Every structure is written in structure tokens, then in C-alpha cells.
Amino acid sequence: xxxxxxxxxxxxxxxxxxxxxxxxxxxxxxxxxxxxxxxxxxxxxxxxxxxxxxxxxxxxxxxxxxxxxxxxxxxxxxxxxxxxxxxxxxxxxxxxxxxxxxxxxxxxxxxxxxxxxxxxxxxxxxxxxxxxxxxxxxxxxxxxxxxxxxxxxxxxxxxxxxxxxxxxxxxxxxxxxxxxxxxxxxxxxxxxxxxxxxxxxxxxxxxxxxxxxxxxxxxxxxxxxxxxxxxxxxxxxxxxxxxxxxxxxxxxxxxxxxxxxxxxxxxxxxxxxxxxxxxxxxxxxxxxxxxxxxxxxxxxxxxxxxxxxxxxxxxxxxxxxxxxxxxxxxxxxxxxxxxxxxxxxxxxxxxxxxxxxxxxxxxxxxxxxxxxxxxxxxxxxxxxxxxxxxxxxxxxxxxxxxxxxxxxxxxxxxxxxxxxxxxxxxxxxxxxxxxxxxxxxxxxxxxxxxxxxxxxxxxxxxxxxxxxxxxxxxxxxxxxxxxxxxxxxxxxxxxxxxx
Amino acid sequence: xxxxxxxxxxxxxxxxxxxxxxxxxxxxxxxxxxxxxxxxxxxxxxxxxxxxxxxxxxxxxxxxxxxxxxxxxxxxxxxxxxxxxxxxxxxxxxxxxxxxxxxxxxxxxxxxxxxxxxxxxxxxxxxxxxxxxxxxxxxxxxxxxxxxxxxxxxxxxxxxxxxxxxxxxxxxxxxxxxxxxxxxxxxxxxxxxxxxxxxxxxxxxxxxxxxxxxxxxxxxxxxxxxxxxxxxxxxxxxxxxxxxxxxxxxxxxxxxxxxxxxxxxxxxxxxxxxxxxxxxxxxxxxxxxxxxxxxxxxxxxxxxxxxxxxxxxxxxxxxxxxxxxxxxxxxxxxxxxxxxxxxxxxxxxxxxxxxxxxxxxxxxxxxxxxxxxxxxxxxxxxxxxxxxxxxxxxxxxxxxxxxxxxxxxxxxxxxxxxxxxxxxxxxxxxxxxxxxxxxxxxxxxxxxxxxxxxxxxxxxxxxxxxxxxxxxxxxxxxxxxxxxxxxxxxxxxxxxxxx
Numbered sequence: 002x003x004x005x006x007x008x009x010x011x012x013x014x015x016x017x018x019x020x021x022x023x024x025x026x027x028x029x030x031x032x033x034x035x036x037x038x039x040x041x042x043x044x045x046x047x048x049x050x051x052x053x054x055x056x057x058x059x060x061x062x063x064x065x066x067x068x069x070x071x072x073x074x075x076x077x078x079x080x081x082x083x084x085x086x087x088x089x090x091x092x093x094x095x096x097x098x099x100x101x102x103x104x105x106x107x108x109x110x111x112x113x114x115x116x117x118x119x120x121x122x123x124x125x126x127x128x129x130x131x132x133x134x135x136x137x138x139x140x141x142x143x144x145x146x147x148x149x150x151x152x153x154x155x156x157x158x159x160x161x162x163x164x165x166x167x168x169x170x171x172x173x174x175x176x177x178x179x180x181x182x183x184x185x186x187x188x189x190x191x192x193x194x195x196x197x198x199x200x201x202x203x204x205x206x207x208x209x210x211x212x213x214x215x216x217x218x219x220x221x222x223x224x225x226x227x228x229x230x231x232x233x234x235x236x237x238x239x240x241x242x243x244x245x246x247x248x249x250x251x252x253x254x255x256x257x258x259x260x261x262x263x264x265x266x267x268x269x270x271x272x273x274x275x276x277x278x279x280x281x282x283x284x285x286x287x288x289x290x291x292x293x294x295x296x297x298x299x300x301x302x303x304x305x306x307x308x309x310x311x312x313x314x315x316x317x318x319x320x321x322x323x324x325x326x327x328x329x330x331x332x333x334x335x336x337x338x339x340x341x342x343x344x345x346x347x348x349x350x351x352x353x354x355x356x357x358x359x360x361x362x363x364x365x366x367x368x369x370x371x372x373x374x375x376x377x378x379x380x381x382x383x384x385x386x387x388x389x390x391x392x393x394x395x396x397x398x399x400x401x402x403x404x405x406x407x408x409x410x411x412x413x414x415x416x417x418x419x420x421x422x423x424x425x426x427x428x429x430x431x432x433x434x435x436x437x438x439x440x441x442x443x444x445x446x447x448x449x450x451x452x453x454x455x456x457x458x459x460x461x462x463x464x465x466x467x468x469x470x471x472x473x474x475x476x477x478x479x480x481x482x483x484x485x486x487x488x489x490x491x492x493x494x495x496x497x498x499x500x
Numbered sequence: 501x502x503x504x505x506x507x508x509x510x511x512x513x514x515x516x517x518x519x520x521x522x523x524x525x526x527x528x529x530x531x532x533x534x535x536x537x538x539x540x541x542x543x544x545x546x547x548x549x550x551x552x553x554x555x556x557x558x559x560x561x562x563x564x565x566x567x568x569x570x571x572x573x574x575x576x577x578x579x580x581x582x583x584x585x586x587x588x589x590x591x592x593x594x595x596x597x598x599x600x601x602x603x604x605x606x607x608x609x610x611x612x613x614x615x616x617x618x619x620x621x622x623x624x625x626x627x628x629x630x631x632x633x634x635x636x637x638x639x640x641x642x643x644x645x646x647x648x649x650x651x652x653x654x655x656x657x658x659x660x661x662x663x664x665x666x667x668x669x670x671x672x673x674x675x676x677x678x679x680x681x682x683x684x685x686x687x688x689x690x691x692x693x694x695x696x697x698x699x700x701x702x703x704x705x706x707x708x709x710x711x712x713x714x715x716x717x718x719x720x721x722x723x724x725x726x727x728x729x730x731x732x733x734x735x736x737x738x739x740x741x742x743x744x745x746x747x748x749x750x751x752x753x754x755x756x757x758x759x760x761x762x763x764x765x766x767x768x769x770x771x772x773x774x775x776x777x778x779x780x781x782x783x784x785x786x787x788x789x790x791x792x793x794x795x796x797x798x799x800x801x802x803x804x805x806x807x808x809x810x811x812x813x814x815x816x817x818x819x820x821x822x823x824x825x826x827x828x829x830x831x832x833x834x835x836x837x838x839x840x841x842x843x844x845x846x847x848x849x850x851x852x853x854x855x856x857x858x859x860x861x862x863x864x865x866x867x868x869x870x871x872x873x874x875x876x877x878x879x880x881x882x883x884x885x886x887x888x889x890x891x892x893x894x895x896x897x898x899x900x901x902x903x904x905x906x907x908x909x910x911x912x913x914x915x916x917x918x919x920x921x922x923x924x925x926x927x928x929x930x931x932x933x934x935x936x937x938x939x940x941x942x943x944x945x946x947x948x949x950x951x952x953x954x955x956x957x958x959x960x961x962x963x964x965x966x967x968x969x970x971x972x973x974x975x976x977x978x979x980x981x982x983x984x985x986x987x988x989x990x991x992x993x994x995x996x997x998x999x
Contacts, residue, residue, distance in 0.1 A: 018547035021540070022521060029524065029738075033532075037723040038742030041520070044780075045739065048517035052551065224536040240544065243537030281543075 005072075006079065009065045012056070013086055017281045019053050021240045028237035028245050032229045054101075057093035066090065078284070078466070085283035085465055092159070096144045104137045108411045115409035124380045124398040131408060132376035135369050138413050142370070153367050156414035160290040161421060163468040166367065169417055172481055176420065177360045179487035181390060183494070184354055187341045191498025194336025198329050203255045207321040212248050212262035214317060219300060220453045221246070221266050225273055234261035236268035241280040244272040256338065263305040267297035270453060274461025289469035290415065294422025295429060296456070302352045302423075303430050303489070304452075308335040309445035339497050343391045345400040353490050356423055357390040362405070362416040370413055425473050427486035429460070432477035504571075505578065508564045511555070512585055516780045518552050520739045527736035527744050531728045553600075556592035565589065577783070577965070584782035584964055591658070595643045603636045607910045614908035623879045623897040630907060631875035634868050637912050641869070652866050655913035659789040660920060662967040665866065668916060671980055675919065676859045678986035680889060682993070683853055686840045690997025693835025697828050702754045706820040711747050711761035713816060718799060719952045720745070720765050724772055733760035735767035740779040743771040755837065759800055766799035767792060769952060773960025788968035789914065793921025794928060795959070801851045801922075802929050802988070803951075807834040808944035838996050842890045844899040852989050855922055856889040861904070861915040869912055924972050926985035928959070931976035 026046050034042050056062070069075055069083045111130040118127035142152035145159070153166045216228055231247040238244050246265035251257045271293060275285040287293040304310055312331040319326045326334075341351045347358040365382055368374035374382055383402035384394050395401035407415055433455050434440045443451055459476035470480045525545050533541050555561070568574055568582045610629040617626035641651035644658070652665045715727055730746035737743050745764035749757045770792060774784040786792040803809055811830040818825045825833075840850045846857040864881055867873035873881055882901035883893050894900035906914055932954050933939045942950055958975035969979045 014543075015547050015551075018544040022525065022544050022548065025525070025528065026521065029528070033726065033728075034738075035723055035726050035742055037721070038725075038739055041739030041741045041779075044513075045517040045521050048514050049521065052514075222536070224534055226537075227532065227534050229532075239533075240537055240540030242540050243534055280540075 005065055005068050006075075009062075009069055009083065009086075012062055012065070013082065013283055014281045016053065016056060016086070016089075017283070017285065019049060019056070021238065021243075023049050023053070024237045025239040025243075028229075028235075028239065028247075031231040031233070031235065032247065054093055057090045062086075062090060063094075081466055082283050085286075088162070089283070092145060095146065096141060100137065100140055100144060104134075104141065104411055107133050107137055108409070111409045111411075112406070115403065115406065119399050119403040122397045122399040122403070124403060125377075127403065127409070128377045128379070131369075131379065134408065134411050135376060135413070138411060139370060153370050153414065156370070157417070158414075160412075160415050160418050161469065162289055163470060164289070164291070164417075164421070168481070169363075169421075172424070172483055173356075173360050173363055173417065173420060175483040176356055176424070176487070177390065179483060180353065180357055180490075183487070183491060184341065184343065184357070184391070186500060187353065187494055187498045188343055191341075191495075191500050194340055194497055195333065196337035196340055198326065198333070199255055199337060200253075201325060202252045203322055203325065205250050205252060208250045208252075208255065208258045211318055211321040212258050215259070215262060215314065216246070216266050216269075218447060219263070219266050219270065219304075219449050221269050222273055226269055228262065234265050236265045236272065238272045241273075241275060241277070241285055244269045260301055260305060260338075264297045264301040267300035268293060270300070270456070271296040271461050274457045275464045276462045279464050284464040284466055286465045287469075288465045288467065288472060289421075290418035291421030292425060292460070292469035292472060294419055295425035295473075296422075296460070298422050299426035299430055299456075303426060304444060304449075306335075306338050306352065307441070307444060307493075308332065309441045311335050311338070312445045313447050336497055339494065341494060341498070343393045345387070345393065345395045346404055348404075352423075353494060354391060356420045356486075359416050359420040361386040361390055362407075363420075365402075366408065366413045366416065369408075421469075421481065424481055424483065424486050425469070427489045428473060428477045428479065428482055429456070431485040431489065504564055504567050505574075508561075508568055508582065508585075511561055511564070512581065512782055513780045515552065515555060515585070515588075516782070516784065518548060518555070520737065520742075522548050522552070523736045524738040524742075527728075527734075527738065527746075530730040530732070530734065531746065553592055556589045561585075561589060562593075580965055581782050584785075587661070588782070591644060594645065595640060599636065599639055599643060603633075603640065603910055606632050606636050607908070610908045610910075611905070614902065614905065618898050618902040621896045621898040621902070623902060624876075626902065626908070627876045627878070630868075630878065633907065633910050634875060634912070637910060638869060652869050652913065655869070656916070657913075659911075659914050659917050660968065661788055662969060663788070663790070663916075663920070667980070668862075668920075671923070671982055672855075672859050672862055672916065672919060674982040675855055675923070675986070676889065678982060679852065679856055679989075682986070682990060683840065683842065683856070683890070685999065686852065686993055686997045687842055690840075690994075690999050693839055693996055694832065695836035695839055697825065697832070698754055698836060699752075700824060701751045702821050702824065704749050704751060707749045707751075707754065707757045710817055710820040711757050714758070714761055714813065715745070715765050715768075717946060718762070718765050718769065718803075718948050720768050721772055725768055727761065733764050735764045735771065737771045740772075740774060740776070740784055743768050759804060759837075762804040763796045763800040766796035769799070769955070770795040770960050773956045774963045775961040778963050783963040783965055785964045786968075787964045787966065787971060788920075789917035790920030791924060791959070791968035791971060793918055794924035794972075795921075795955070797921050798925035798929055798955075802925060803943060803948075805834075805837050805851065806940070806943060806992075807831065808940045810834050810837070811944045812946050835996055838993065840993060840997070842892045844886070844892065844894045845903055847903075851922075852993060853890060855919045855985075858915050858919040860885040860889055861906075862919075864901075865907065865912045865915065868907075920968075920980065923980055923982060923985050924968070926988045927972060927976045927978065927981055928955070930984040930988065 023046060026042060026049070030039060030042050066083055066087045070080070070087065111134050114127050114130040118124060138156060139152060142155040145155040147154035147158060149165055149167065151166055157164055157166065213228055217223060225242045226244040226246065229245065229247050230250065232249065234247045234249050236244065236246045246262070246269045248258050248262045248265065271287060279285045308331060311334045315326070315329070315331050315334055339351070341353045343354060344350055347355070350358050364386065365374060365379065369376065369379070379402050380398050387401065388394050433452060437451065440452065460472055463472055467475070474480050522545060525541060525548070529538060529541050565582055565586045569579070569586065610633050613626050613629040617623060637655060638651060641654040644654040646653035646657060648664055648666065650665055656663055656665065712727060716722060724741045725743040725745065728744065728746050729748065731748065733746045733748050735743065735745045745761070745768045747757050747761045747764065770786060778784045807830060810833045814825070814828070814830050814833055838850070840852045842853065843849055846854070849857050863885065864873060864878065868875065868878065878901050879897050886900065887893050932951060936950065939951065959971055962971055966974070973979050
């Protein structure tokens with residue numbers, strides 16, 4: 002079987018190379034592509050994606066996969082590599098090219114309509130485009146199919162393989178049930194921490210230097226990666242040895258760069274942490290969006306918004322901005338980075354209310370897909386849920402159902418992966434702390450290597466050897482759970498709010 | 501025939517997209533790729549090149565080409581598009597994959613050996629590697645074939661389509677015959693201009709800002725391109741709307757950045773100037789390396805090293821470096837940028853001696869390829885020619901036959917394109933000046949748009965509609981000529997040297 006494996010391996014390497022190049026093109030588009038070059042760049046990415054698609058649906062690949070999977074002597078790790086590619090090839094073959102094309106066109110029109118609608122707060126003009134996209138997503142779900150027969154599962158599975166609506170719904174309901182009263186207590190009975198010392202301008206150079214130092218401090222390799230700037234921070238993987246994060250610097254909003262960098266650093270550490278023996282293979286990938294997000298959230302929220310972290314880092318921040326933060330204590334800083342607010346915008350939401358924004362979207366997108374909610378009725382349903390979960394009503398749809406790009410872009414099943422990430426991150430850190438009670442003194446001492454090594458061993462190096470929930474189960478003894486997150490939030494926020 | 505054309509067009513677009521992506525990968529490798537990411541980047545570029553090769557040798561493409569070329573009703577421009585792709589496909593099919601692979605391996609070994617040999621001034625250790633590369637180039641030449649049966653023509657044709665050794669040799673001999681006495685007169689009888697005011701440090705930021713301003717001033721679009729830094733300046737085309745030049749800043753050598761920028765600007769203007777109607781086609785390309793080089797040399801040497809150019813630009817340079825050049829006159833500056841020296845290193849050579857460095861390499865590489873000169877005897881032959889043409893003998897082989905990367909890299913037939921570029925640039929500017937005698941007052945007034953528009957009309961917009969010499973013939977009335985360059989050099993340099 003050597004020849005069959007060699008042929009498969011070559012194809013897998015090429016696929017990975019193509020994906021890396023597509024990653025680099027995306028990075029370049031958001032960082033250095035000159036303004037007039039974006040259209041041509043879009044076409045080039047389209048060409049590479051078409052080559053990738055042709056590669057995946059090539060009958061010679063499918064034959065090779067079938068042959069290898071039928072070979073009982075195949076090494077177990079190689080078998081998983083083949084299975085991962087088989088999944089990609091199967092999904093690629095199931096969606097007819099005509100549907101891919103119609104979706105690309107509808108998305109392109111819907112994105113333009115969404116941008117205009119958001120700018121003009123005109124939901125009515127966007128609703129028919131949303132209806133079209135949802136209709137095409139229903140077709141896509143039918144084409145993909147799912148074990149349960151549930152169309153939502155087919156879409157969710159693209160982002161969170163193995164996860165189902167039946168498994169997820171009670172989890173998110175339990176999460177809402179835990180968070181709503183906590184938010185209520187904090188905002189109604191608690192004393193919000195002061196953040197007035199942030200109302201000043203922080204130099205671009207100071208923010209840049211500080212964030213690069215934090216990146217290196219947390220263990221991100223700047224030999225195998227880099228940081229640049231972009232309008233919307235992201236992480237792009239050009240290869241196993243070339244992982245690029247971006248940050249955004251706003252002089253009057255110090256936290257934007259700091260927490261963007263730490264968030265993307267979490268993604269970047271994951272991408273830099275796959276087993277080198279799996280480089281260029283289908284295993285050098287996270288098993289799901291949710292597990293990927295667990296890494297960014299763990300570093301951003303649990304480490305980066307902790308008191309020990311700021312005990313360690315406030316001196317460096319003071320040096321970066323001489324005279325600007327001299328009177329601020331680590332405790333004050335810790336309070337300021339952990340203010341809880343009933344706000345309208347998901348991307349600006351704090352750690353506690355964030356998951357309520359997600360739960361609302363999860364419910365609404367399932368209703369849209371099933372047809373229980375018509376696209377035209379979205380705005381009203383949105384505002385009702387906001388009132389129920391967050392006790393506020395958006396002033397307009399631009400701050401309501403028009404705020405996110407996801408649905409216009411054709412992504413249903415994506416939002417819940419953010420909450421899955423938050424849940425997994427709490428589970429993983431709780432398990433680590435149980436093993437290493439000195440966690441917080443490590444953090445205060447700037448020893449992040451020990452935690453990173455645990456994450457490397459339990460999560461990063463595995464890559465896509467197992468599905469996400471299995472990775473978490475092996476690391477913590479349990480699958481997706483609500484309790485650790487809610488407990489961690491209560492433990493952290495009640496004292497901050499003097500409760 | 502619509503379907504056959506549509507199929508061909510799609511393939512041509514994809515080819516162009518692939519080439520743009522390969523261009524971007526190369527740019528990224530020299531600018532922003534993190535140090536440890538280079539190996540993976542090399543593999544990715546290799547994968548895209550393999551895809552490109554497979555694309556070119558695809559029998560379906562060859563059938564399509566044959567069908568289109570047999571169709572007498574095919575539009576003339578489309579026919580040229582097909583012919584250009586046919587040439588690429590033919591050359592790609594002629595060289596067997598095994599030879600490509602052996603060459604890649606030999607090149608990789610030879611490059612490492614060359615670097616070590618250059619560092620240690622040890623030609624003997626490099627000679628066997630050179631012999632291997634030359635042997636493989638002979639095989640390549642045989643595989644490619646040429647109308648004349650001359651192996652050198654087969655290699656030259658890859659860089660300078662349509663040019664032959666029989667055509668080129670007398671031209672370069674005439675050039676040598678014109679230049680040797682000029683260099684002798686200037687260096688022996690003339691008074692070298694003073695450049696001592698350059699012996700100071702010029703700030704990085706000042707150099708950067710000045711070069712970006714010059715780029716924009718000359719007409720390079722920063723919406724459809726950008727400038728970055730790299731160790732060796734170059735121009736990379738990511739797409740018709742994304743052309744990237746680089747420069748190199750050395751604080752103690754002001755001219756490195758300035759003339760690198762203007763040189764690459766010339767390449768960049770060409771790449772930004774193809775007919776938009778030919779975007780993504782095989783016509784959106786220069787017909788030869790020599791014609792491409794004519795554009796960089798025209799802007800760098802003829803415009804950028806002219807007195808009117810510095811009459812216009814010295815004030816801006818003074819602003820960039822307050823207090824550092826206040827006493828320097830445009831005439832002094834003009835002298836300093838035009839010093840002629842019998843030096844050892846081609847890349848540092850002035851405009852007058854440069855072509856002697858090329859003529860020497862042209863003779864030696866033909867002798868290597870034909871077998872008339874054994875690789876082991878190169879060092880001696882090199883030093884003899886240096887004495888004959890430039891009247892100096894290199895102190896060692898590192899400053900002699902080991903200085904350039906080209907042969908180790910497997911490029912024979914490349915060097916003469918530099919001189920072809922110099923010759924074409926003089927012909928083109930002479931023709932333009934005959935049409936527009938106010939050229940130099942335009943330059944002094946900063947009106948570069950008129951010259952650029954002429955170059956756009958006569959050279960850039962044509963792309964690869966004609967071969968290089970035909971482009972020049974249409975623009976100037978004559979093919980490759982020596983006289984205009986030698987006359988321009990005499991006219992410029994004799995007065996500078998007080999003769």
C-alpha cells in the first residue's frame with residue numbers, strides 16, 4: 002500500500018500548502034494590499050479556492066481514500082489523517098457547484114445590502130436579502146445532510162464537527178439560566194468599578210510596544226509568527242511556522258489593542274502548537290471553531306482579565322505610558338477591565354453578558370432556518386429577546402439585529418461556537434487549576450510557560466486527532482459543561498462588584 | 501468557437517492568478533515572512549509552481565490551443581494571447597520533469613556552495629558545482645531547442661524571446677569598442693567630481709519619506725501598489741492592480757535607497773501600465789527581461805541621474821535632511837551621482853562601466869556553455885577579461901567571478917538582458933527627445949507625466965503584443981542599436997569630467 006499512501010500524502014501536503022497560501026492571501030488583504038488591488042485579490046483567492054475544490058472532488062483522491070480506509074493494516078494516525086480529508090472531500094462533493102455559485106452571488110448582494118441597511122438603520126431593505134440567504138442555507142443544509150436529519154445540525158457541523166442542536170440547546174439554556182440572575186445582581190445591587198483613568202490618550206507606539214511584549218511574554222513565537230495591524234483583528238496561518246496575528250490600536254481606547262492582542266495570541270498559540278510531526282497534514286488543525294475560541298478566550302478573559310496578570314503587567318504598562326498610569330493600582334486596573342454592562346453590541350460586550358448575546362442569536366438563527374421565524378420579523382423578535390435576556394431594548398436596528406455580518410455572509414451555526422469556546426475555556430482552566438493550584442502565583446510571576454505547556458499537551462499538539470468535545474473530555478474528564486464557567490464568573494465578579 | 505475560447509480564457513485567467521499569487525509569495529518572503537517560516541514558504545511556492553506546470557502541460561489546454569490557432573476567424577488580439585500561452589506550454593512540455601528536479605537539486609547545492617565559497621574566497625570548492633549546473637543547463641538547452649540549433653540561444657530565449665547570440669554578439673562587441681576608450685578617457689584625463697558631502701549619515705525616516713515622494717512624483721500609483729523594504733530591492737507583481745516595489749535604506753549611503761527606488765519605480769510603472777483591457781491575460785506582461793530593464797534604467801539613469809532632475813529634487817532632499825545638504829548645489833549633486841570608476845563589483849558599477857561588466861559575463865557564460873571554457877578555469881579567464889575591459893584585476897575571487905548569484909542559480913542567458921535594457925533605454929529616450937525637445941525642462945518642472953504617457957503608449961500598454969525588439973522598432977524606427985547609448989554617455993560624462 003506504500004504507493005497509495007504516498008500518493009495520498011502528496012495530495013494532502015498540497016492541500017495544506019494551498020490552504021496556507023489562501024490564509025496568507027487573506028492576511029495580506031487585511032494588512033498590506035493596496036486599496037485598488039482588492040478586487041483582483043478576491044479573484045485570485047477565488048481561483049485558489051476553485052483549485053482546492055477540484056482537488057477535493059478529484060475521483061483519484063476519493064479512490065485513494067477508499068483504498069486506504071479499506072486497508073486494515075493502516076497505521077492508526079494515518080487513518081485519522083485520511084478520515085479528516087475524507088470528511089472535507091465528502092462535504093465538498095455534496096454541495097453542487099451551482100448552489101455554491103448562487104450562494105456566492107447572494108452573499109455578495111446581501112453583504113452590500115447589509116452594509117447600506119446598517120448605515121441607514123433600514124432593516125426593511127435588508128430583510129429580503131436575508132430571506133434569500135436563509136433559503137440558500139436551507140438548500141445547503143439539505144445537500145450536506147446530517148445524522149439527525151436536522152438541517153441546523155448540518156450547518157453547525159461545518160464549524161463544530163460532532164456538535165448537535167439536541168446536545169447544545171439544553172447547555173445554552175442552562176447557561177442563560179445561570180447568567181441572567183448574575184447580570185441582574187451585578188448591575189442592580191453591585192458597585193461598578195471605576196474606569197475613569199482610562200479617559201486619556203495612549204500613544205500608538207506605546208501600545209504597539211506593549212502588545213508585542215505581551216505576545217512574547219505569553220509564549221507566542223515571533224520567529225514563527227508576527228503581529229501587524231488591521232481594522233478587525235484576526236489570526237491567519239500561512240504555515241505551521243508562520244502564524245500571523247493582528248491588532249488594532251485606538252489611541253483613546255487602550256483596551257482595544259491589549260485585549261485584541263491577547264485574544265489573537267490565544268488563537269496564535271494554538272496554531273503554533275500543533276505537533277511538528279503532523280506538519281502539512283490534515284491533523285495540523287483545530288477540530289472545531291469552538292475549541293479554537295476556547296484558547297483565545299482563556300488567554301484573553303481568564304488570564305488577561307485576572308488580578309495576578311495585572312499585578313505583573315501594570316509596571317510594564319506604566320513604562321510604556323510614562324506618567325499616565327502612575328497612581329493606578331493593580332486592583333483598580335483589574336476592576337476597570339472587568340466592568341459588566343447591559344449593552345447592545347456583542348463585540349463590545351463583557352465576559353458575563355457576552356453569552357447572552359450569543360444565546361439570543363442561537364435561538365433566532367434556528368428559528369430563521371426552520372422557518373418558524375420569517376426574515377421580515379427578525380427585528381421585532383430580536384428586540385423582545387434583548388429585553389428578556391439583557392433587560393434593554395436597542396435604540397435602533399443598527400444597534401440591534403443589523404449589528405453583525407455573520408448572517409448576511411451566510412454563516413448560520415457559527416455564533417454558538419463563541420459560547421462553546423467560553424464554556425470549554427472555563428472547563429480547561431478549572432482542570433488545570435485543580436492540577437496546579439499555584440496557577441495564579443505563576444501568572445503573577447510571569448511564568449506562563451507551565452500553563453502553555455499543559456495546553457500544548459492537552460489540546461494544541463493533538464490537532465484534529467479527536468473531535469473537540471473528546472479533546473476536552475480527555476483533558477478534564479467531562480464533555481461540554483456549564484457549571485465551571487458560571488462558577489468562575491460568580492467567583493470573579495461578585496467581589497469586584499462588592500457583593 | 502465560443503466555448504473553446506471561453507475554456508481557454510478561463511484557463512488563462514487562472515494561470516495569471518497563479519502567477520500573481522506566486523509573485524506575492526516571493527514578495528512576502530523577502531519582506532514580512534518570519535525567519536522560521538521560510539522553509540514552509542519555499543514548499544508552498546513549489547506546490548503552486550507544480551500546479552502551474554501541470555496546468556501548462558494539460559493535454560486539454562494543448563488541444564484547446566491547437567483548435568483556436570487553427571480557427572482562421574479568431575480575433576487577432578485573441579490569437580496573440582493564445583500564442584503567448586502556447587509558447588509557455590511548449591517550453592514547459594519540452595523540459596522533462598526529471599531534469600527540472602535534477603536542476604532544482606543541483607541549484608540548491610550550488611547556491612549553498614557558492615555562498616560558502618564567496619565568504620571564504622574559495623573558488624576551487626565552487627568550481628565542481630558550477631560544472632554540474634552548466635552541464636544541466638546544456639541538457640536544458642538541448643531539451644528546449646532553438647531555431648539556430650545554438651544551445652545558448654535556447655537559454656537566452658527564455659529571458660529575451662526572439663533574441664539570438666548571432667544578433668547580440670556584434671552589438672555587444674560594438675558597445676565594448678565604444679565604452680573602453682570612453683572609460684579610459686574619463687578616468688585618465690578627466691577630473692572626477694567631488695562626492696565628499698555624501699560622507700555623513702542620513703536618517704532612515706528622511707530617506708523613506710523622500711523615496712515615497714519620488715515614487716509618487718514619477719507617477720507610480722500608491723493605490724495600485726506600495727513600497728516596502730528588503731535586503732535586495734525588487735519589484736513584484738501580485739496583480740494588475742497590486743504592484744509592489746522595495747527599497748533598501750543604508751544610513752551612510754544615501755544613494756542606495758534613492759536609486760533603488762527610482763530603478764524599481766521604472767519596473768513598477770511598466771507593470772502598472774499594461775492595457776487594462778488585457779488584465780489577467782497573457783498580454784499583461786513585458787515581452788522580455790531586456791525591455792523591462794530598459795524601463796528601470798531609463799528612470800534610474802537617464803532621468804534620475806540628470807541635472808534637471810536634481811534641480812527639481814534637491815530642495816525636497818534638503819527638507820528631508822535639514823541642515824545636511826544646504827551648501828550643495830544641483831550641479832555638485834549631479835556630479836556626485838555620476839562618478840565613473842573602474843571597480844570590481846557589477847552591482848555597484850556606474851552607468852558607463854556597467855556594460856563592460858556585462859560584456860565580460862556574456863563572453864564567459866557562452867564559453868562555459870559551449871565547453872570552450874572549463875568551469876575550473878573560470879577565475880583566471882575572469883581576471884584576464886577584467887584587465888582587458890576595465891584595466892583592473894580583482895584582489896580575490898570573491899570580488900571577481902564569485903560575486904554574482906546568477907550562474908550558481910542556474911541562469912545563463914540572463915546577464916545580457918541588463919545591457920539590452922541599457923541600450924533600449926537610450927534608444928527610447930532619444931526617440932522621445934526628438935519628438936519632445938522640451939524633455940529636460942519638463943523634468944526640471946517636475947512634469948514626468950508627459951514622458952510616462954509616451955512610454956505608456958509606446959511600450960507599457962502594448963504588453964506582450966509584440967516581441968521586445970519589435971516594440972522598440974515601432975517606437976523608435978530601429979531595432980537594437982549601440983550608438984544612442986554611447987552618444988548619450990559621451991554627451992553626459994565628458995562635461996562632468998571637464999573634457
